[in-house]
Amino acid sequence: LIGIRISEVWFGVITLFPEMLKSVTDFGVVGKAIKQSSIEVCTWNPRDYATDNYRTVDDRPYGGGPGMLMKVGPLEAALNAAKSVAPAGSKVVYLSPQGRRLDQALARSALSVPGLILLCGRYEGIDERLIEDEVDEEWSLGDFVLSGGEIAAMAIIDSVSRLAPGVLGHNESAEQDSFENSLLDCPHYTRPEIYRDKRVPEVLLSGNHEKIRRWRLEQSLLRTLQRRPDLLEQRELSEEEAQIIQELRRGQLI
Numbered sequence: 001l002i003g004i005r006i007s008e009v010w011f012g013v014i015t016l017f018p019e020m021l022k023s024v025t026d027f028g029v030v031g032k033a034i035k036q037s038s039i040e041v042c043t044w045n046p047r048d049y050a051t052d053n054y055r056t057v058d059d060r061p062y063g064g065g066p067g068m069l070m071k072v073g074p075l076e077a078a079l080n081a082a083k084s085v086a087p088a089g090s091k092v093v094y095l096s097p098q099g100r101r102l103d104q105a106l107a108r109s110a111l112s113v114p115g116l117i118l119l120c121g122r123y124e125g126i127d128e129r130l131i132e133d134e135v136d137e138e139w140s141l142g143d144f145v146l147s148g149g150e151i152a153a154m155a156i157i158d159s160v161s162r163l164a165p166g167v168l169g170h171n172e173s174a175e176q177d178s179f180e181n182s183l184l185d186c187p188h189y190t191r192p193e194i195y196r197d198k199r200v201p202e203v204l205l206s207g208n209h210e211k212i213r214r215w216r217l218e219q220s221l222l223r224t225l226q227r228r229p230d231l232l233e234q235r236e237l238s239e240e241e242a243q244i245i246q247e248l249r250r251g252q253l254i
């Protein structure tokens with residue numbers, strides 16, 4: 001069968017610490033999806049492409065200053081090795097604080113490319129000329145500095161993979177996730193019915209699915225209004241949601 005892709009989602013990771021990726025590849029729904037080959041995660045370590053006896057992977061920055069950069073040669077060789085097996089049309093994404101902020105929409109958009117090559121910087125980063133020539137997009141988890149891009153890469157692998165068809169069983173579902181409809185999640189309850197003298201909201205015990213759906217939507221909107229009103233700005237509200245927001249603003253809803 002020519003051109004039939006086995007895995008739904010393909011990730012190549014360029015990293016000096018490939019073992020770190022086990023945190024996503026060996027556990028949970030992503031780990032299971034990898035076992036079932038709906039996801040593939042391959043790693044390439046620049047150290048394996050170092051040409052000197054000390055297997056050097058860092059180099060000094062022109063212009064001086066503290067810290068080192070990733071040595072260009074080994075990094076470029078590792079990237080080329082990844083590109084040679086990546087699905088055609090894969091995107092090279094560099095993880096850095098200088099990148100575009102990751103959100104659910106960006107994660108969802110990543111599903112539509114054949115593969116992602118995730119470039120994990122260490123030290124102070126990488127040579128700008130490699131970024132110019134090889135990197136398609138720079139992404140960031142947020143405005144903070146990590147010692148390397150690996151944790152950001154793992155966050156991307158997890159958030160993208162769980163959106164792929166067949167990765168979450170019918171028990172879990174990504175559609176109901178908070179941010180999936182770009183609202184914060186509603187409160188959740190499980191056994192016992194009375195816990196620390198607190199009862200589960202009656203509506204959730206009623207078995208009335210329409211009332212439950214409505215209550216959960218009201219709670220999500222209330223929580224979003226209280227904690228992240230900015231999310232409501234950028235969102236198309238349905239007729240029902242707009243009406244609930246009105247009631248919430250008038251303080252009519254508990």
Ligand SMILES: NC(=O)c1ccc(NCc2cccc(O)c2)nc1
Nearest residue numbers: 095096121125140141142146148149
């Ligand atoms: N916010 C993030 O997604 C993020 C990503 C990477 C990173 N560290 C590696 C690195 C890479 C490049 C420049 C640099 O200064 C540091 N830290 C935080």
